[in-house]
Amino acid sequence: MKLKIALLPGDGIGPEVTAQAVSCLQAVEETFGHEFIFASASVGAVAIAETGDPLPEDTLALCKRSDAVLFGAIGDPKFDNNPDSKVRPEQGLLKLRKELGLFSNIRPVKVFPTLIGNSPLRREIVEHTDFVIYRELTGGIYFGEKTLSPDGTSASDLCLYTEDEISRIAHLAFKAAKNRRKKLTLVDKANVLESSRLWRRVVTKIAESYPEVALNTLFVDNAAMQLILNPGQFDVILTENMFGDILSDEGSVIGGSIGLLPSASVGERYSMFEPIHGSYPQATGKNIANPLASILSAAMLLEHFGLREEADAVSKAVDRSLREGIVTPDLDPKSKYGTDDVGHFVATHI
Amino acid sequence: MKLKIALLPGDGIGPEVTAQAVSCLQAVEETFGHEFIFASASVGAVAIAETGDPLPEDTLALCKRSDAVLFGAIGDPKFDNNPDSKVRPEQGLLKLRKELGLFSNIRPVKVFPTLIGNSPLRREIVEHTDFVIYRELTGGIYFGEKTLSPDGTSASDLCLYTEDEISRIAHLAFKAAKNRRKKLTLVDKANVLESSRLWRRVVTKIAESYPEVALNTLFVDNAAMQLILNPGQFDVILTENMFGDILSDEGSVIGGSIGLLPSASVGERYSMFEPIHGSYPQATGKNIANPLASILSAAMLLEHFGLREEADAVSKAVDRSLREGIVTPDLDPKSKYGTDDVGHFVATHI
Ligand SMILES: CC(C)[C@H](C(=O)O)[C@@H](O)C(=O)O
Ligand SMILES: CC(C)[C@H](C(=O)O)[C@@H](O)C(=O)O
Numbered sequence: 001m002k003l004k005i006a007l008l009p010g011d012g013i014g015p016e017v018t019a020q021a022v023s024c025l026q027a028v029e030e031t032f033g034h035e036f037i038f039a040s041a042s043v044g045a046v047a048i049a050e051t052g053d054p055l056p057e058d059t060l061a062l063c064k065r066s067d068a069v070l071f072g073a074i075g076d077p078k079f080d081n082n083p084d085s086k087v088r089p090e091q092g093l094l095k096l097r098k099e100l101g102l103f104s105n106i107r108p109v110k111v112f113p114t115l116i117g118n119s120p121l122r123r124e125i126v127e128h129t130d131f132v133i134y135r136e137l138t139g140g141i142y143f144g145e146k147t148l149s150p151d152g153t154s155a156s157d158l159c160l161y162t163e164d165e166i167s168r169i170a171h172l173a174f175k176a177a178k179n180r181r182k183k184l185t186l187v188d189k190a191n192v193l194e195s196s197r198l199w200r201r202v203v204t205k206i207a208e209s210y211p212e213v214a215l216n217t218l219f220v221d222n223a224a225m226q227l228i229l230n231p232g233q234f235d236v237i238l239t240e241n242m243f244g245d246i247l248s249d250e251g252s253v254i255g256g257s258i259g260l261l262p263s264a265s266v267g268e269r270y271s272m273f274e275p276i277h278g279s280y281p282q283a284t285g286k287n288i289a290n291p292l293a294s295i296l297s298a299a300m301l302l303e304h305f306g307l308r309e310e311a312d313a314v315s316k317a318v319d320r321s322l323r324e325g326i327v328t329p330d331l332d333p334k335s336k337y338g339t340d341d342v343g344h345f346v347a348t349h350i
Numbered sequence: 351m352k353l354k355i356a357l358l359p360g361d362g363i364g365p366e367v368t369a370q371a372v373s374c375l376q377a378v379e380e381t382f383g384h385e386f387i388f389a390s391a392s393v394g395a396v397a398i399a400e401t402g403d404p405l406p407e408d409t410l411a412l413c414k415r416s417d418a419v420l421f422g423a424i425g426d427p428k429f430d431n432n433p434d435s436k437v438r439p440e441q442g443l444l445k446l447r448k449e450l451g452l453f454s455n456i457r458p459v460k461v462f463p464t465l466i467g468n469s470p471l472r473r474e475i476v477e478h479t480d481f482v483i484y485r486e487l488t489g490g491i492y493f494g495e496k497t498l499s500p501d502g503t504s505a506s507d508l509c510l511y512t513e514d515e516i517s518r519i520a521h522l523a524f525k526a527a528k529n530r531r532k533k534l535t536l537v538d539k540a541n542v543l544e545s546s547r548l549w550r551r552v553v554t555k556i557a558e559s560y561p562e563v564a565l566n567t568l569f570v571d572n573a574a575m576q577l578i579l580n581p582g583q584f585d586v587i588l589t590e591n592m593f594g595d596i597l598s599d600e601g602s603v604i605g606g607s608i609g610l611l612p613s614a615s616v617g618e619r620y621s622m623f624e625p626i627h628g629s630y631p632q633a634t635g636k637n638i639a640n641p642l643a644s645i646l647s648a649a650m651l652l653e654h655f656g657l658r659e660e661a662d663a664v665s666k667a668v669d670r671s672l673r674e675g676i677v678t679p680d681l682d683p684k685s686k687y688g689t690d691d692v693g694h695f696v697a698t699h700i
């Protein structure tokens with residue numbers, strides 16, 4: 001297969017981990033006889049420094065002519081502490097999601113047996129965790145109208161959803177549940193929000209077309225508790241943008257390391273793959289960042305294009321690095337291995 | 351001291367636990383020589399059944415002539431599964447908060463040494479947890495304009511905040527921090543939301559008047575992770591309504607039992623005290639509901655009116671019931687004690 005892959009390494013540790021994912025993809029290329037054509041472009045704080053724009057025209061154009069995007073990380077503390085700066089790195093990511101129509105963010109959360117001891121949760125609670133979150137990514141309060149009164153004393157954000165926006169991601173989530181343990185949990189706040197009541201109506205209706213999948217619903221506050229009390233109860237979680245942001249980050253730490261979690265953002269036409277972790281500025285350039293989440297994001301990319309055997313080969317090589325302790329210091333403080341050692345180990349075992 | 355206390359037991363286990371809180375308050379009355387005048391009224395699903403209204407006029411009027419409200423619980427699964435029902439129990443609670451101007455919801459989270467083993471988190475993670483959440487309670491997306499398009503295919507909720515709404519609760523939170531470990535964490539999503547950027551500006555400005563308090567900020571997704579990874583880092587958390595709903599429920603389970611956590615909702619003039627837990631319909635009428643959160647809410651009521659010694663006496667009696675194992679089955683599955691036994695034990699040890 002021939003694939004054009006746009007690389008958007010972004011900020012902080014983004015470039016370091018993306019480089020390792022690329023060498024793993026190159027190993028797949030060789031071993032399985034594919035052709036992957038890589039091209040890089042800048043995004044985020046790095047792009048602001050270069051061009052003043054967190055998502056330069058050229059970057060967007062590159063993504064649109066590619067089959068998939070491999071994304072690193074975005075964000076710089078210099079902007080976080082200044083709510084008034086007009087240009088922010090995150091705008092680049094949000095615009096990219098919107099422009100590429102990436103309406104569905106998919107985050108699998110599972111526990112790696114060798115890492116259970118790293119989880120903040122007790123072993124018996126977290127042991128059987130294996131779920132995936134479908135987070136709506138291009139609607140809701142993230143993209144609704146924003147206002148700031150002229151005198152600066154009041155501000156607002158609108159959370160708006162349409163039936164179509166809900167229905168397209170709901171279908172993806174139900175299909176995923178059908179291929180998994182056949183359980184879908186809709187998370188909303190239907191006891192308070194009108195938009196949540198729309199989600200509930202639309203999703204309940206769609207459920208009729210998937211009789212083999214059991215639908216249940218949880219209020220978001222309860223879901224935030226259940227994720228910690230009994231994460232094993234979940235199979236597929238479906239939710240709107242803001243709730244998905246919060247719950248997927250909460251979910252990401254229960255497995256023991258956020259440094260291992262990949263994600264996919266997909267739409268009708270484009271798709272983007274990115275580690276859950278952020279730009280982790282403190283670690284930048286130190287060769288200590290964990291590349292496994294980025295490598296597993298590359299595996300999700302392969303899977304997305306039907307290259308299942310190839311994706312498996314990557315996952316197995318990652319499992320092996322965990323089993324043999326070829327990991328970065330975040331997973332084992334005594335480890336002497338760097339970002340590049342781990343990437344190299346995985347690439348050579350594909 | 352003479353205090354008029356309105357009792358709103360509400361739904362599910364609300365009446366059972368409130369009854370025990372009342373007997374503890376009566377014990378305080380006797381022991382310390384105060385006069386508490388109790389009057390009850392209905393709210394929630396119970397009130398809908400009686401009058402069609404989740405917050406009948408009489409109930410609101412009673413609250414307004416009282417010095418404080420002791421609230422039980424609200425909610426009935428019959429309404430949750432029907433997003434289209436026009437009247438819902440929760441509306442009663444939301445209207446009550448708004449009508450009484452209860453803009454600040456205060457939820458202390460701490461770990462009871464005897465219950466650490468019940469926490470889903472590992473002991474060393476949760477051990478030093480002792481924080482309090484200040485959640486804004488009468489603004490934001492809960493109370494903003496809601497729309498549903500005539501054809502029912504789109505719906506919206508508006509999240510609006512004004513400087514005044516932010517500033518009044520911020521002052522309460524800073525004062526609390528001053529009397530505690532002098533650290534305040536503002537949780538927002540200032541990298542995406544205009545209303546969050548207003549929170550950040552207003553709170554940062556107010557911080558100048560509290561030079562002894564250290565202010566830091568966290569994005570809500572990161573806060574949801576930090577609460578599990580390292581809850582000991584928090585002292586006072588300040589946040590808006592929706593984020594506070596999610597984070598305070600998440601926070602409530604880390605201590606080992608939500609059945610122990612009280613809350614206070616205060617405004618300029620009125621105040622209301624209520625357990626964190628909900629109406630727990632499955633347990634209704636079985637004499638197994640844990641009354642301690644309601645009893646500790648009564649202690650917060652006493653403290654609110656400056657009756658510190660009295661509040662301490664209640665807390666100490668609760669600690670004693672935990673130490674001696676006079677607890678309901680949620681805390682100890684082998685326990686033979688019922689709701690009334692636990693309430694009686696605490697009341698007689700005040
Ligand atoms: C960087 C930020 C805008 C983004 C979001 O909130 O969506 C991030 O937290 C994420 O979850 O990908
Ligand atoms: C019942 C519901 C409306 C309420 C809320 O969301 O505020 C509850 O979850 C709470 O936190 O008190």
